[in-house]
Amino acid sequence: MAFFKKSPWIFHYDGSSCNGCDIEVLACLMPMYDVERFGVINTGNPKHADILLITGVINQQNRGVVRTIYEQMGDPKVVVAVGTCATSGHFFTECYNTLGGVDTTIPVDVYLPGCAVRPEAIIDSVIEALGILEEKHKLSRRAGHV
Numbered sequence: 629m630a631f632f633k634k635s636p637w638i639f640h641y642d643g644s645s646c647n648g649c650d651i652e653v654l655a656c657l658m659p660m661y662d663v664e665r666f667g668v669i670n671t672g673n674p675k676h677a678d679i680l681l682i683t684g685v686i687n688q689q690n691r692g693v694v695r696t697i698y699e700q701m702g703d704p705k706v707v708v709a710v711g712t713c714a715t716s717g718h719f720f721t722e723c724y725n726t727l728g729g730v731d732t733t734i735p736v737d738v739y740l741p742g743c744a745v746r747p748e749a750i751i752d753s754v755i756e757a758l759g760i761l762e763e764k765h766k767l768s769r770r771a772g773h774v
């Protein structure tokens with residue numbers, strides 16, 4: 629388990645999902661799964677977030693929004709692609725307006741396939757993201773950026 633001096637904050641964005649994966653993300657935030665026990669807080673502002681949880685495929689309409697969210701987040705940051713739509717485009721890959729998975733537009737650190745993804749797997753991916761975030765913080769400190 630990663631160790632942090634501050635609580636990592638999550639920003640959740642629904643790319644263009646069917647809402648199946650989003651319901652599971654929300655379940656993680658509710659008392660039954662309670663991801664806050666790991667010190668994680670959900671925020672509505674990407675400028676406050678360390679981890680981006682993103683569901684759904686990238687298409688012509690949301691590409692710019694996803695880029696903007698990513699750029700608004702401070703460094704270091706971690707991106708988790710939640711669900712097979714987000715990891716690869718899934719069965720929307722051949723659609724006329726679909727570009728593919730999240731990594732067609734922004735860098736992805738953690739790939740979490742599944743349709744829909746189970747809450748336990750999402751929590752595991754958040755814990756993995758915390759470890760990656762800590763490593764990125766260490767690299768930034770060594771480089772004198774923090």
Ligand code: SF4
Nearest residue numbers: 645648649711713743
């Ligand atoms: S992976 Fe499945 S459940 Fe998740 S957004 Fe895509 S179609 Fe919906």
